[in-house]
Amino acid sequence: MSDNRLTITDHRTGAQYEVPIVDGNIRATDLRKIKVQPDEFGMMTYDPAYLNTASCRSAITFIDGDIGILRYRGYPIEELAEKCSFLEVAWLLMRGELPTKIELECWEQRVMRHCMIHETSKKFLEGFRYNAHPMTMLISTTAALSTVYPEAKDIHDPVNRERQSVRLLAKMPTIAAYSYRHAFGLPYIYPDKTKSFTANFMHMLWSMVEPKFIDDPTIARVLDILFILHADHEQNCSTATMRQVGSSQADPYLSVAAAAAALSGPLHGGANEAVLIMLDEIGTKANVPAYIEKVKKGEVKLMGFGHRVYKNYDPRARIIKWAADEVFKITGVNHRIEVALELERIALQDEYFVGRKLYPNVDFYSGIIYQAMGFRPDLFTVLFAIPRVVGWLAQWEEMITDKEQKIARPRQVYTGYDERHFIPMEDRKPTTDLG
Numbered sequence: 262m263s264d265n266r267l268t269i270t271d272h273r274t275g276a277q278y279e280v281p282i283v284d285g286n287i288r289a290t291d292l293r294k295i296k297v298q299p300d301e302f303g304m305m306t307y308d309p310a311y312l313n314t315a316s317c318r319s320a321i322t323f324i325d326g327d328i329g330i331l332r333y334r335g336y337p338i339e340e341l342a343e344k345c346s347f348l349e350v351a352w353l354l355m356r357g358e359l360p361t362k363i364e365l366e367c368w369e370q371r372v373m374r375h376c377m378i379h380e381t382s383k384k385f386l387e388g389f390r391y392n393a394h395p396m397t398m399l400i401s402t403t404a405a406l407s408t409v410y411p412e413a414k415d416i417h418d419p420v421n422r423e424r425q426s427v428r429l430l431a432k433m434p435t436i437a438a439y440s441y442r443h444a445f446g447l448p449y450i451y452p453d454k455t456k457s458f459t460a461n462f463m464h465m466l467w468s469m470v471e472p473k474f475i476d477d478p479t480i481a482r483v484l485d486i487l488f489i490l491h492a493d494h495e496q497n498c499s500t501a502t503m504r505q506v507g508s509s510q511a512d513p514y515l516s517v518a519a520a521a522a523a524l525s526g527p528l529h530g531g532a533n534e535a536v537l538i539m540l541d542e543i544g545t546k547a548n549v550p551a552y553i554e555k556v557k558k559g560e561v562k563l564m565g566f567g568h569r570v571y572k573n574y575d576p577r578a579r580i581i582k583w584a585a586d587e588v589f590k591i592t593g594v595n596h597r598i599e600v601a602l603e604l605e606r607i608a609l610q611d612e613y614f615v616g617r618k619l620y621p622n623v624d625f626y627s628g629i630i631y632q633a634m635g636f637r638p639d640l641f642t643v644l645f646a647i648p649r650v651v652g653w654l655a656q657w658e659e660m661i662t663d664k665e666q667k668i669a670r671p672r673q674v675y676t677g678y679d680e681r682h683f684i685p686m687e688d689r690k691p692t693t694d695l696g
């Protein structure tokens with residue numbers, strides 16, 4: 262069938278309209294010609310929360326939510342998680358192809374060279390209270406880096422964009438580690454660029470009195486895999502925020518800070534921390550049925566379950582479950598995994614969840630692993646932001662170089678008053694009960 266067009270009949274006027282179909286979709290602006298009166302604005306689509314609206318064309322990540330497929334630049338996430346390092350995947354997402362051996366070696370050296378943060382940024386971190394949430398510290402300090410690199414505002418220069426992107430990728434783990442150590446009043450540990458990206462992060466987090474942190478290679482590899490799984494996920498809430506803020510030509514530090522703010526919400530990247538709080542609230546396997554009933558009554562959400570796109574098992578959750586077993590071989594199994602497995606077992610056979618296609622998502626097991634690896638729950642969303650900065654930057658670069666894109670400004674359906682006129686103070690009626 263080659264006739265790629267939609268014929269729309271407006272029964273208000275009897276008029277018919279032809280709308281071209283491209284890639285199986287129509288352009289919303291093609292509907293503007295549908296009017297009753299010629300001086301009208303024309304028809305729009307109304308789509309709160311963008312449930313059925315594509316905001317861009319992208320070649321970075323492909324998801325098929327019905328059959329649980331996730332690919333970065335065409336490569337299945339399962340193969341990348343098994344065979345690549347995180348920095349290798351970061352190159353793939355940002356450059357479009359897997360790096361050669363020499364490209365990867367140069368890339369690793371380049372990123373590790375930029376891990377230090379300016380000494381003034383450390384003083385900025387000192388301004389936070391001891392109990393400040395690390396995610397808020399990360400968001401604020403990332404935005405503050407915009408003052409350290411004012412040249413980042415020249416977003417039209419591709420060389421400059423690439424340099425700032427490498428700085429952001431390299432400095433997120435350092436800011437994260439310093440935010441964590443600030444909470445304990447511990448001295449900051451400078452990056453060790455002889456270590457891998459992930460092992461260096463653990464070194465900056467946990468090196469205490471011993472001169473060199475002895476990182477367990479299995480734990481470091483599992484964290485690398487978790488970073489790969491979290492690197493990008495097409496137009497999720499935080500990536501859409503990165504594109505929206507970046508579309509005004511704000512610099513990448515401020516755009517990443519905005520994206521990280523979106524990620525921090527409990528419905529998005531904050532879910533992994535919320536899962537652990539939920540598991541601790543449930544306490545034991547015996548309490549699971551009662552909690553499930555609370556969920557079904559709508560009193561609480563089953564955190565770590567459900568997804569806007571995946572209406573089948575999130576392929577990342579399956580890999581994370583494998584990684585959990587590897588970690589528990591080292592750390593020992595904690596009771597939370599037993600509660601989580603019981604929650605999953607019951608939910609996957611309960612019509613409430615099956616009927617709504619609610620399956621475990623990436624956040625359901627990640628919190629349990631992170632806690633077993635020694636991370637505090639308030640660091641979990643920071644652990645999501647560190648790798649996700651790669652996706653945000655790759656999508657930002659794609660948006661800036663996309664000739665179809667311009668400043669993002671949605672329309673609205675106005676539901677307020679028609680024109681009305683000023684009311685003198687003495688004639689106004691109270692709208693609140695001031696008791």
Ligand code: SDX
Binds near residue numbers: 565568
């Ligand atoms: C991430 O978008 C991405 O790609 C995000 C992400 C990424 O990599 O960037 O994958 C990472 O954010 C994963 C999601 C982490 N969030 C959580 O685990 C929080 C709990 N999940 C829910 O809040 C919810 O499932 C969302 C936010 C994830 C998705 O919400 P939707 O698509 O708007 O679905 P919905 O709220 O319209 O729910 C449909 C129905 C509703 O029931 P009814 O009103 O039809 O009776 O399912 C119910 C919801 O009440 N429902 C849940 C539920 N999620 C949906 N009921 C109980 N527990 C849940 N978790």
